[in-house]
């Protein structure tokens with residue numbers, strides 16, 4: 001079939017018009033795009049001294065440019081924003097896998113480990129009783145401010161723990177029970193609570209630090225207490241302790257240090273891409289002989305904040321499960337300390353004998369002053 005000369009001329013004219021239209025409509029964009037690629041190529045060219053892989057003189061190969069983009073190298077596009085300036089971050093996939101697989105399994109292990117430990121302790125040891133029985137005399141253990149600070153930390157921690165666990169496991173555990181609609185409402189409210197209650201937790205944390213730091217420095221009695229496991233595993237052993245025993249001191253420092261790092265990383269997650277903490281921290285750690293990366297992208301900082309926040313929170317939740325058990329069901333007479341603020345004298349003598357002596361001395365010298 002031979003095409004007519006008129007048809008040929010028509011196709012030619014249409015092509016010219018299309019090209020003209022394209023230049024008028026997209027010309028500036030095309031120009032910008034090609035010059036942008038040129039800038040990148042020239043920049044990469046300058047960085048490699050004109051060598052492409054294989055050491056051949058010339059422009060950087062396209063494969064190399066795309067590799068750099070995929071590896072999340074900053075400066076591959078001329079967007080000044082640190083985060084938007086990175087086109088692709090393949091490491092995000094490694095982070096996602098770690099979060100869903102490894103972190104998820106670690107959390108399950110911590111939670112079930114803590115619950116199993118408490119259960120076995122209860123079955124093996126039973127409730128830790130006041131060996132001498134209730135004396136009927138009481139002694140003040142924590143004043144109103146101390147109890148307020150404790151319950152502020154405790155209530156906010158429990159809300160944060162439950163809403164946080166829902167963020168990590170809710171989709172797998174709660175959504176099949178409630179359905180997507182109810183789960184979405186619950187999670188939205190939970191996330192709001194998680195963001196705001198965090199600040200109440202920080203206030204409580206600062207308060208308990210100020211109130212109790214003086215009672216939590218280690219002393220020689222702590223070694224004896226630890227060597228005897230606090231007498232918790234044998235019926236007639238009551239190693240001496242001041243206001244707090246070694247176990248309580250460990251809990252205190254874990255809550256203060258762990259709580260602070262969970263708070264700081266939590267704030268970094270609420271205000272994304274504003275903080276650079278891990279790079280500088282790794283630089284300090286490298287002075288101890290480690291070899292950690294110190295130049296991290298804004299996205300890597302966020303991913304590390306999320307991981308550290310979750311790991312520390314899971315460790316704290318596991319330890320606090322043990323604390324809640326021993327402070328309530330696990331030990332007769334203990335809850336009163338944080339309930340009414342007053343404990344039975346025999347309980348105090350069995351668990352904090354040196355503290356009772358201090359109180360008696362302080363009491364008799366105050367009477368002497370009168």
Ligand code: HEM
Pocket residue numbers: 141150153154155157158208244247248249251252255320323324327328334335336337338
């Ligand atoms: C329903 C939950 C809780 C109960 C029943 C409870 C109970 C208690 C009791 C009875 C004490 C005083 C122990 C003593 O007199 O020697 C105490 C102290 C303490 N609690 Fe809690 N607590 C709870 C939750 C929490 C939470 C969630 C945290 C922190 C996240 C926490 C942190 C502390 C700390 C740091 C102390 C001082 C050190 C110690 O006694 O172990 N508590 N708690």
